[in-house]
Amino acid sequence: MNLSQDHLAIRPVAPVGTVRTTCAYCGVGCGVSATPQADGTVAIAGDKQHPANLGRLCVKGSALGETVGLDGRLLYPQVREADGLRRVSWDEALGKMAAKWRAVIDEHGPDAVALYVSGQLLTEDYYVANKLMKGYVGSANIDTNSRLCMSSAVAGYKLAFGEDLVPLCYDDLELADMVVLVGSNTAWCHPILFQRILKAREARPDLKLVVIDPRRTATCELADLHLPIKSGTDVWLFNGLLSYLSRIGAVAPDFITDHTNGFDAALAAANIDCADPLAVAKVCRIDPALLIEFYEAFAATAKTITAYSMGVNQSSAGTDKVNAIINCHLIGGRIGQPGMGPFSITGQPNAMGGREVGGLANMLAAHMDLERADHRDVVQTFWDSPAMARRGGLKAVDLFKAIEEGKVKAVWVMATNPLVSLPDADQARRALEKCELVVASDIMQNTDTNAYAHVLLPALGWGEKDGTVTNSERRISRQRAFLPAPGEALGDWQIISLFAQRMGYAGFDFADAAAVFDEHARLSGFRNEAQDIPRAFDMSGLAGLTPAEYAELEPVQWPARRDAAGVVHSEARLFADHRYAHGDGKARFIATATRAPANAVCEDYPLTLNTGRVRDQWHTMTRTGKSHTLADHISESFVDIHPQDALLHGVREGELARISSAWGAMVARVQHGGGIARGSVFIPIHWNGQTSSDARVGALVNPVVDPVSGEPEFKHTPVRIDQFRVNWHSFILSRTEVNLDSVAHWTRIQGKAFARYELAGRNTIGDFSAWARALLGVDDLDADWLEYEDKTAGVYRAVHVVDDRIEQCIFLSPRQDMPSRAWLASLFARDQLSEIDRVGLLVGMPVEKGADTGPTVCSCFGVGRNTICNAIVEQDLQTVAQVTACLKAGGNCGSCVPEIKKILVHTRVELAAG
Structure with a gap:
């Protein structure tokens, strides 16, 4: 596939004006103003009217427009056969699913099927999924990746x-x-x-x-x-x-x-x-x-x-x-x-909305308890459902264990990538390999999880689907469509409803998302006032909205109830009256006994692994990985380790290391970030099988869970770290995809009009030129091919030029001291290489002063470290505010301000030292 921006799969769109919607990322729930352009791109800005952000966006939100292209999208239903995936109609795909589910339920009971869903779903999607499983299938085997975070x-x-x-x-x-x-x-x-x-x-x-x-x-x-x-x-x-x-x-x-x-x-x-x-x-x-x-x-x-x-x-x-x-x-x-x-403070855009509709396996809709007979009666009566679940279902980790054991024979995964995000992720892979029917609803064709799906269903993505999300402060906001549905993709609530109808269930004939929202709002108030302690979750004041009122719904917090005059009243904060939801109206102090994490370090695994996020990426990168703006700050997975621990374990900063636990292993680049204590290491969660050869940190993570919540221990896994010995390091920038099957270790990074690949190999390369041409797919011996080779030093670099424009370049060395990627990336933005550019490519460094801006610090404005350092020196900048005034860096979301502060301190110390 050609990776030039003008060749990406971009849908033609008739501009519809600016649409107010909500960000697709974290639980802050920022308002976004999206304006589709005639060329298929989307201009993104913060919604100044939204109370969560008042017009501000972080760099991920600001770059949402770079993620809506159709490259890599799953556009049609497909079923897996012996010779691969086959495109089918919705009717055939749903028929295959329904027949298998019916057969499994008839033979093994309702607990032999399951849904695994996601905080990426809209509340309407979540509601219909829970209604299907808990009220019609009669099983609570529906859990969510929110189990892993909140x-x-x-x-x-x-x-x-x-x-x-x-x-x-x-x-x-x-x-x-x-x-x-x-x-x-x-x-x-x-x-x-x-x-x-x-x-x-x-x-x-x-x-x-x-x-x-x-x-x-x-x-x-x-x-x-x-x-x-x-x-x-x-x-x-x-x-x-x-x-x-x-x-x-x-x-x-x-x-x-x-x-x-x-x-x-x-x-x-x-x-x-x-x-x-x-x-x-x-x-x-x-x-x-x-x-x-x-x-x-x-x-x-x-x-x-x-x-x-x-x-x-x-x-x-x-x-x-x-x-x-x-x-x-x-x-x-x-x-x-x-x-x-x-x-x-929640992690996902609709983790709170999922909680409202009973998205967890141990919950019922509208904050009701699955274990309470009176609550089950309320929900079953409202739904008029035939087979109400009577006990909690399998939580995420236990669900995938049950799949591997053959107790759950059919699973439907929606909007999540458990083979990357779950702890002991290799166990999740074994589970799906054994499962009789795996269905995946997704927006992307290729994910680690989709590779094991028997049925793939194309879902609508951000910008295409319509519904609501609830943020960390209980604020319901509209996520509105401003792009046409691509291919045959449908909203998740539509897919679930069509499936339910194929199963013969009534109660799923929703006309649109507004109808689902209305039912959800009505259930929240159903028989609520009859309770001694009415549930605080009550959004019945939003029931009965007309389609136009739903379309124009402004952000509102729950509880949201109507008074006698029909006016909706919302509460910003709770418990001002000191009334709580326990039967006696009182809050509970909970006795908390101290106990060490479940698995302690030992001789074989002497370090403690902590996992988490980096600034510019999101979950398993199926969305953010498409954005070149978000790729520059931290491009590869890394393991942050204290320098003394690195010395003790024989690994060096900048080199690759293998990190292993009792559950799995991965490879990452060693760094000393300066913020890690001795005995601990930190690795980010984001890299997957499409962005790196071996960087799924979930494969290492301890699968032990909290006995009450079922949430896994992502912050404390005993690991060891060892050298990952390689003979050479290389990187490639290419406008076309590169086949990396023969490379021991690689990471793919999205650039603007190209992809960048960081490589390392354990083999010995005999003929550098032949190896490079084969890797890049350049078999034309008359191609404009510039190359430099020092066989003694093991250094090689080559550039493939087409019509005086750089098409591909490759640099190889036994060490890490290779040219600046930022400088080379800037050359791909040029329509024509100059002679001085060609000279620089052959000598392996920019000839022009200032051409190398350095690693990106401020992604919002594309400001590199070298640019900041030079400005501090040349203009005698003393404060972060002065840096921002000079370069704009730090002037948008501010997430780079701490890094700018550190650069400022280090640069001024170096100046003082002479």
Whole structure:
């Protein structure tokens, strides 16, 4: 496939004007203004009217327009046969699925089939999927990849409050006097929220920002206090805080007596081994002075928010960590008022919407409990369903175990890539290999998971589908279509409804997404007022919208109810009346016992693996991997390791290493980021089988789960690290795809009008020129082929030129000291190479001064490290604000500000040193 921008599969679109929609990435839920252009591209801007972001977008959101092309899209239903995939009609694909599901259910029962869905689905999709499985198939075997990121937060909220309720809103971040970020690299993963916090601190310098994280991340660079606790010791830290608050009298006794239960048991559990701050500091491996500073600040600051994310949730003790945090707010009554409370920040755009409709295997729609007969009766009556699930289904990790064991014989995977994202991902692959029927609904043709699907169903993607999502502050927003449906793709709710009808189920004749939303809204209020404690989740005020009203629905938080006059009232924050969803109306302190992570390091696996995200990529890169803007900041998977550990284990910065665990192995490039403690390593989650030969970190991850939430232990896997010996390193920039089957290790990076490949090999290359020509597919001996070879040094470089424009280039060396990729990428933007360009290509470096901008720092404006360093030196820049004024870098989403700050410090130190 030709990779030039003018040859990408771009749909012709008649411009429809600007459409207000919602971002497809994290749980912040930013509003987006999308304007289709006549050439098929889409102009993207922040929606200034949306209360989540007020017009600001991070670099991922800003680059959404680069991801809507049709290259690589799954456009038609297909079935797998002995000789490969065959295109079929929707009727044939759904008929094959329905026949198999019916046969399996008839022979083995409803629990022998399952759905595995995703926080990428819209709420309407999620609702119909749950209605199908729990109300008609009669099984709760429907779980979601949200199990992997926020199910511990759900479990913690339900235990404490009686319902899955986030009590705060984003405005509270600006009203707080102290914000504590726990296990959250907010500057990179939720940059718009982080910028709101920083802007509030600029207006009120007394606002204190505390970060609790084992790594020194970009977020820590701008914090007032960083507690680098040992991974897995959060419960010790917060139990110690609870004990400290009680001991010094920082409590609200009337609130505890009147509005809570369980205080004595929770305090007793905390006092067992966390009453002594020195002992807590020792377990957490932090300076006791830092610990006391944090405890004192928390005690002295009533308006404190503790915001937590994956570093808390993704743990075999994740639910306990959440409740240990909540306990520290309940003891002082710091909840239900502006600027205070425990705040779960979700990772996916609709993780919250999935929770509303019972997306997890242990939940029912509308925040009802699957284990309660009265709740099951409410839902079954409303749905008029024939076969209601009566017990919780299989959670994600257990589901794939059951598939491998043959207990689940048919699985339908929607909008997710479990062979990359699940822990022990090779087990998930074994499971799908054995499964009798694997169906995948997706927007992309080639994913690690789709390779094992017997039926592929084309779904609509962002910009094409229509519905709603709910962000981390309970705000429902519209995701609107502004692009035509490509090929035969359908919305997920449509696909599920058609399948349900093929199964013979009534109740799935929805006319459009608005009809699904209306049913969801009506269920949320059904028989709710008859309850002693009505469910807080109630969006019945949004029921009965006309299609036009649904189309124009503005962002609104739930609860959303109508008064007697028909006016909808929404609540920004919960619990102002101190009424909770437990039967007695009281919140619960939960006793949290301290315990070490499930698997400790050992002689064979002496290091602890922590996983997470990088700034410019998203999940398994099936969307962000298409954007050249997002590819430049961090191009390859890496393993961040302390220099002393690297020396001890015989690996070097810049070289490749093999990281292995008891469950699997992968290869990544070694780096010393400066923020990792001894004994730990960090690897990002994003790379998959289409973007790298061997970089799926999920293959390593410990599959142990939290006993309450079922969330896996992504932050604590025992691993070892070894050299990955290679004979040569190489990279390629090419306008056409390159066949890499013969290469030992490779990574593919999307460029603008080309693809870049980073390669390494273990073989010995005899004829460099023949090898390069074969790899690049250049068999024309008369081609314009420039090359340089130093056989003694093992250095080779070649450039293929077509019509005076660079078509491909390849550079090879036994070492990593090869030319700047940024400089070479700039040559692909030129219609014609100059003679000085050709000279530079042969000598392996730019001849013109300033041609090499260096690695990208600010992706929003494409500003490289060398450009920033040169500006600091030449214009005597002293502050980040001056760098931004000069180069724009850091002036959009701000997620690169911590990096600019570090560059500024290092450059000025070098200047001072002479």
